[in-house]
Every structure is written in structure tokens, then in C-alpha cells.
Amino acid sequence: MDKLRKSLLFAELTDQSMQRLTVDAVEARFARGDLIVKQGDVPRHLHVVLEGQVGLIGQATDGEETVVELFEPGDVFIAPAVILDMPHLMSVRAVESASIALIPAEAYRTALREDHKLALASTHMLARHWRRLIRQIKDLKLKTATQRLGSYLTSLTPRPMGASTVQVEGERRVLARRLGMTPESLSRAFASLRELGVTGRGKRIEIADVAKLRAYCLEDNLV
Amino acid sequence: MDKLRKSLLFAELTDQSMQRLTVDAVEARFARGDLIVKQGDVPRHLHVVLEGQVGLIGQATDGEETVVELFEPGDVFIAPAVILDMPHLMSVRAVESASIALIPAEAYRTALREDHKLALASTHMLARHWRRLIRQIKDLKLKTATQRLGSYLTSLTPRPMGASTVQVEGERRVLARRLGMTPESLSRAFASLRELGVTGRGKRIEIADVAKLRAYCLEDNLV
DNA sequence: CGGCTTATTGACATACGTCAACTATTGTGG
């Protein structure tokens, strides 16, 4: 269970704290499409992704679904509901086969109260998550669908300019919903970006001029 | 300066901690429209609203602006940037004349590191803020403009059903941008809601049947 | 290779934004 150490949240904890936190923790496997957390339920565990990818899913009362965030190994998800002991605002679904560490909610809350290092690490984690959401809200409110796709593509390359090739992992539908559009609109957004030098099909996408794409997508340079 | 005690973040601190945190704090007044925090700047202070209302503003590189959140007395804003010591992703503007407490950023970070109670209170604050943003993203991605307005109106009344009168404070433009639409669309959204029993002009709005409105707006019952 | 799922493309519908004109409200100086 010391795979958990890879997560930033637990990296700095003492072995003793870690021990107490994980004594009743278990590892669970989920197949693609499995529901890991159901919106409305009261949290029983803090979840940490060990392998695979999971999606934070918002469900409307009419059955519509959207993807708000994608989490990868090392990421802790739905911590806020656990911290506040309030019903989940979101569901979580495995978008590919995944392995998740389940830490009992009360154990985490107790550890938060008793272990200052954990509380401090939690503020950092929450602050980073907050900024991810803020970025997404800005994108949704200020950019077109095509610009959101372009921004996403530029986020996949470390290069600030010049040419670059990026790997777009995962299903198109999931990416489309994450970016706030339908799969059809995503296809059209890819088509629109072609005239800005974004070529290639499938998972491998080539960007001819990253700086130009960033400018078109209204990308700011904030870290 | 013990107006700060009203904020949940500081309610439980020892006097000694509070003393150290506020020794170099100042209170600043801002007029309507003043920029309090500029997107891209490195945070110098943690901000707490003492009086008035401020808006968290996202700016695109083409000059477009949107309102992401509104903060009221007792609210702490832009804490994540202060915690992480990273550039602000957002600007903050006084939407009405406001008074703000400015706590030096380094003092807050030091206190976070040394005072467990403060770290714990900060996780709660961040968790609550996270849930506000999640709610907003779900609304933006899953609801129409009219439904978002309806949801906002139902959030103003404590009653889950029956008739209710609510006060819509602040300027229409600010509300429109907060809800992710233009002022014109907001006017039309009010007009559309009229046939669902939402009447009245100006600041006082009457809802004939809160439950019916909530159903139309796809409101879930999550706390 | 065949069948199933997923992605793309086309035709069309619609929600929302834009621009402009008009109306209501707020604030201010005489």
C-alpha cells in the first residue's frame, strides 16, 4: 500500500501517520464504465488513484452527464466531500480499468485533525484543485469550443513555441464532455484547427506552431 | 481588526495566533469598480471581505471579462494563490464600495505552517469553495441560461416549495456574467421564467411555486 | 475477416450573442 507515497498528499507524512491512515485502507479494482462514487451518497472513503484513469462526472436530474475532471495515478479525488462529511456533488466513473485506494473517511478526518503535516498537504492539494476548476470555468465562459480544444492540446506539450507532436489519450467522447461539448462538436473543432496547423488523426496530433495556437486560443501565460 | 473573527477561517484561532496574523494587517477601502487584485500578479496579501461585495473576475487575453464568484463580508478570497505562492489566475474587483482586510501573504503561509487549527480551518474553507465551483461547472455544462437563472433564484429562498419572494441584489450585468450569459440574455431568461410563475420587476421577484421552478431548473437536492 | 463500437460528416434546429433602438432608473445640480 505504499504506492500511496507517490501521491503528493502523503509524501511528507511520518511512517506512523501513514500507518494509522492506511491500516483499514483497501485497494479496489474497477472495470471501464464502473461507477466508483455516486452523486448524493455520503462519502465513506477518501479515494486515491493507483492505476488507470477515472472521471469526475456531473449528472443532471434529467439524466444528462458531463465530465468535469479526469484523475490519474497519484491524484486524490472527492476530498472536499470527505473533509466536510457532506453528500457527493459528483459521481466518479472509471473511464478505463482502474485501481483505487480506499481510505476510510473517518480515518482521514481524524488524521486531518491530529496530523498537522497532513492538514498542510491537504490545503496545498485543495488549492491546486481549486485552480484547475477556475481555469475550466474561465475556459467555459470566455472561449469557444474550438479554443478550448486548442488550449487543451497546448497543455499537452511542454514547449511554449515551435512545432510539437502530442498524444491525445482516451476516448473522444470523454474528452468532448470534459471540454464542455458534444463528440460531434469536438470533431468539428479538430477540423477547424486544421487551418491553424493542427494536423494528424487519431491519438497522434501535430501542432505546427504552438505559440500561434496559444495566441488563437487566448491562452494566458499563468502557471 | 477583530471584525475578522466573524470569518469562519479565523473563528477558532487562539488570540495569540490571531495577533501574529494581524499584526501587519491593514484595512483598505475600495470604490465601486476598483481593481483589488490583478490577474497575473504574485499575491502579496490574503484578502478578507469586511464590508461590501467583490467579484472574482476572469479576463481573457482579448479583453473579455467574466464574473466567476461574488464574495461577501466574512469571505476569504484568492487563498489558493496565496497558499501556493503562485500568480493569481483571476482579478478581483469591487462591485460595490467595499472594505477589505489585507493580511500579508507570508504571515498567512507561516501561520499555516505553524498553526494546526488554521490549517484545518483552511481545508474546510477550500473544500467549501471547491464545491461552489463544482456546482457552477455543472450548471454551465448541463443547464440552459434560463435554468441557471432559475437555479440562482431558488438558491435565494430557504423554502423548498410553495410561494416565495426573493431579493435580487446587485447589478444585472454582474449577475448575468456570474451566470455565464450577457445582460440581454438575462433579461430574456427572466421573461421566459414568467410563464413558470416568476413575476415581479427590479429587485423583488416573486416565485409562485418553488418546487416547480426547481424541477424545471434540474435542481438536485444536494446540500 | 466480420461484427461492434466509436468517430466523422452532413443537414438542420436552436440557444445564445451582437448590435441597435428604446425605456426605465439612478444620480446630480440648479
Place this chain on the structure above:
DNA sequence: CCACAATAGTTGACGTATGTCAATAAGCCG
């Protein structure tokens, strides 16, 4: 306290981005 200007909100006409539905093409896996 009124008159008037300035600002804010509403309404109408219209354009455009994105969703919807249906058909086709591409990718994936036994």
C-alpha cells in the same frame, strides 16, 4: 424637489456557435 443627464435594463432583428439526428466511415477486438 424637480429637471435633466447619465447609466442601466429591456426588447427586437439578426447572425453564429453549438446541439441534435441520421448516415457513413473508421477503428477495435474476438
